[in-house]
Amino acid sequence: MPDALPPCSILILAGGRGQRMGGRDKGLLDWHGVPLVAHVQRVVRPLSDDLVISCNRNQQAYAIYADQLVGDAEADFPGPLAGVIAGLRVARHEWVVLLACDAPLVDQALINALREAAVSSYGAAMVRQGGYWQPMFSVLPRRVLPVLEQAWAAGERSLQKALLREAVQGLECAEDDRRLSNFNSPALLQG
Numbered sequence: 001m002p003d004a005l006p007p008c009s010i011l012i013l014a015g016g017r018g019q020r021m022g023g024r025d026k027g028l029l030d031w032h033g034v035p036l037v038a039h040v041q042r043v044v045r046p047l048s049d050d051l052v053i054s055c056n057r058n059q060q061a062y063a064i065y066a067d068q069l070v071g072d073a074e075a076d077f078p079g080p081l082a083g084v085i086a087g088l089r090v091a092r093h094e095w096v097v098l099l100a101c102d103a104p105l106v107d108q109a110l111i112n113a114l115r116e117a118a119v120s121s122y123g124a125a126m127v128r129q130g131g132y133w134q135p136m137f138s139v140l141p142r143r144v145l146p147v148l149e150q151a152w153a154a155g156e157r158s159l160q161k162a163l164l165r166e167a168v169q170g171l172e173c174a175e176d177d178r179r180l181s182n183f184n185s186p187a188l189l190q191g
Contacts, residue, residue, distance in 0.1 A: 007093045008096060009048055013087075014027035025061075028058060040099055044111065051065070053069070053101075054072070056072050072086055080136070084140075088142055088144070090101050096141075097111055097166055098137075098138040098140055103136065105184055110136045110137070110173075110180075124139065133168075135160045140163070
């Protein structure tokens with residue numbers, strides 16, 4: 001029952017270097033005629049009045065998809081943990097849905113199941129697939145921000161390891177769940 005869920009902010013991570021895409025900005029690559037980020041934005045837009053995109057370049061191109069843009073505090077693409085910290089700092093709601101810009105098949109049913117798991121456990125919820133955590137499909141309470149900042153200050157750069165410093169509710173998904181597909185190579189964009 002999504003109507004009973006508290007409001008959420010959406011944080012889309014699009015701040016990567018795009019190494020597997022030859023340095024191109026993944027979120028802006030076309031898939032079925034529109035940028036990958038547009039597919040994600042179309043799914044999440046009805047869920048929130050606070051859509052934040054973490055991007056380190058091409059801000060003007062991303063601005064049309066977001067209510068707020070953030071960039072990493074440090075240069076040279078320090079990784080997704082930096083983007084999550086920056087996004088949590090500006091998020092307007094207590095609960096934040098975290099998604100990657102290259103997951104165009106994500107749907108509202110998956111997002112709402114994650115939101116329900118997070119709210120019912122009063123903590124972070126993250127997809128587990130085939131026994132592995134998938135941190136790019138998470139719902140976080142903003143109150144984890146100090147934990148993530150402390151992890152960063154201690155030298156941690158893994159988003160997953162930083163998030164798992166606290167209890168995390170797992171949402172089990174099948175290994176072949178296409179909604180979790182990350183389009184992180186040029187060949188996948190051809191499908």
